[in-house]
Each structure stands twice: as C-alpha cells, then as structure tokens.
Amino acid sequence: GAVVSQHPSRVICKSGTSVKIECRSLDFQATTMFWYRQFPKQSLMLMATSNEGSKATYEQGVEKDKFLINHASLTLSTLTVTSAHPEDSSFYICSFFLGTTQETQYFGPGTRLLVL
Amino acid sequence: GESVGLHLPTLSVQEGDNSIINCAYSNSASDYFIWYKQESGKGPQFIIDIRSNMDKRQGQRVTVLLNKTVKHLSLQIAATQPGDSAVYFCAENIQSGGSYIPTFGRGTSLIVHP
Numbered sequence: 366g367a368v369v370s371q372h373p374s375r376v377i378c379k380s381g382t383s384v385k386i387e388c389r390s391l392d393f394q395a396t397t398m399f400w401y402r403q404f405p406k407q408s409l410m411l412m413a414t415s416n417e418g419s420k421a422t423y424e425q426g427v428e429k430d431k432f433l434i435n436h437a438s439l440t441l442s443t444l445t446v447t448s449a450h451p452e453d454s455s456f457y458i459c460s461f462f463l464g465t466t467q468e469t470q471y472f473g474p475g476t477r478l479l480v481l
Numbered sequence: 482g483e484s485v486g487l488h489l490p491t492l493s494v495q496e497g498d499n500s501i502i503n504c505a506y507s508n509s510a511s512d513y514f515i516w517y518k519q520e521s522g523k524g525p526q527f528i529i530d531i532r533s534n535m536d537k538r539q540g541q542r543v544t545v546l547l548n549k550t551v552k553h554l555s556l557q558i559a560a561t562q563p564g565d566s567a568v569y570f571c572a573e574n575i576q577s578g579g580s581y582i583p584t585f586g587r588g589t590s591l592i593v594h595p
Binding site: 369371399401406407408409410411414456458460462470472473474475477 | 524587590
C-alpha cells in the first residue's frame with residue numbers, strides 16, 4: 366500500500382513556542398489531504414482539508430491562525446502549531462486522499478505533541 | 482455528531498471467537514463507509530469499505546454489514562486473534578466536490594484474550 370510519513374514522530378516543546386509537523390507521501394501524489402487531531406481514547410477529529418496550492422478549509426472551532434497548514438506540493442504538507450499551549454497536546458495525524466476507490470485515504474503514523 | 486469526549490467502549494473476546502463491532506452513523510447523505518483499525522500510537526489502517534448501494538461486503542476474515550434504514554454499520558471479525566487487538570473506527574463519507582469528507586465514529590476498543 367501507499368506510504369505516508371510524518372516527522373517528527375514525537376515532540377516536546379515549551380508553552381509559547383511553535384512546532385512544525387511534516388507529512389509526506391513517499392510513493393504517490395495526491396491533491397487533497399486532511400489533518401486530524403486525536404486526544405487520548407477519543408476519535409479522530411478532522412481539523413482541516415487542504416488542496417495543493419490552495420488555502421486550507423478549516424473545520425468549525427479550529428483556529429486557522431493557530432494551526433497553519435501549508436500544502437505546497439502533491440507530496441508534502443506541513444502543520445504548524447503556533448504559540449503552543451498545554452491544551453494543544455495531542456496526537457496529530459495526516460492523511461492523503463487518492464479518490465473514490467478502495468483504500469481512499471492513506472494515513473500517516475501520527476505525531477505525538479506534548480506541550481509543557 | 483458522534484459522542485466526542487466520551488471514553489471508548491470496550492469489547493473483550495477470547496481468541497478464536499467471532500467479534501462484532503457496531504457503529505451508528507449520523508448523516509443519511511453518507512454514501513461511502515470505511516472501517517479502520519488503529520493500534521496504539523499509530524495512524525489508522527484501512528480494513529474494509531462499503532458503498533451505500535450494498536448491504537454486505539466480505540474481506541479476509543472480516544465482513545461489513547450496512548443497514549441504511551437505521552444508519553448502522555457493523556464489522557464482524559471471524560476467529561479473532563490477539564493481533565486484532567486495537568481500536569476500530571467506522572468513518573462515514575460525504576461527497577463534496579471531487580472529494581469525500583470523512584467523519585469518524587467514536588471507536589471501539591477490541592481486546593483479545595489468548
């Protein structure tokens with residue numbers, strides 16, 4: 366199956382700093398991708414949808430100025446958590462969408478963010 | 482939407498038993514459904530999908546049943562193995578433009594005892 370990588374896999378940062386998470390598709394190109402956030406023992410919550418070269422569409426309640434998404438190419442998207450606070454501590458997962466076929470989305474392995 | 486904020490329900494089974502995991506979805510316009518398996522600390526992994534024009538689909542050791550009347554999905558795992566222990570999510574998809582927008586259910590934690 367298709368491979369998606371995320372970097373870093375874990376990050377600990379101080380409150381007030383910014384953290385960038387990279388999401389790469391290693392063997393395919395896709396125009397649409399999603400960023401999710403998952404708190405412990407909870408479901409994945411869609412944060413935003415982005416199309417390559419366009420501005421991301423954020424879900425209700427997700428601050429676009431706090432969670433900056435850059436989808437600069439068909440294989441790379443970044444999520445920057447700006448001025449991180451402890452409540453931003455979560456598991457962030459990206460996925461690439463290939464279309465209306467089987468295995469529609471390919472998920473990254475996730476990034477665990479801990480803000481102290 | 483789904484019960485965000487509540488802890489995951491848990492299903493405990495013995496190795497070799499069949500498991501049935503249920504999911505209720507909310508939007509009658511959803512026309513594509515996917516079951517995912519998520520192991521601890523990892524991203525979701527595709528298991529099986531089904532479109533709304535079907536009511537049953539079978540894969541290897543897994544079967545998905547769709548009841549559109551009551552907006553209910555189930556995932557049946559035959560001869561459950563310890564390696565099946567994970568959290569299972571259903572996702573309903575609504576088509577928007579050329580893409581499908583997914584909404585994940587609350588998930589069920591499956592624990593398989595050897």
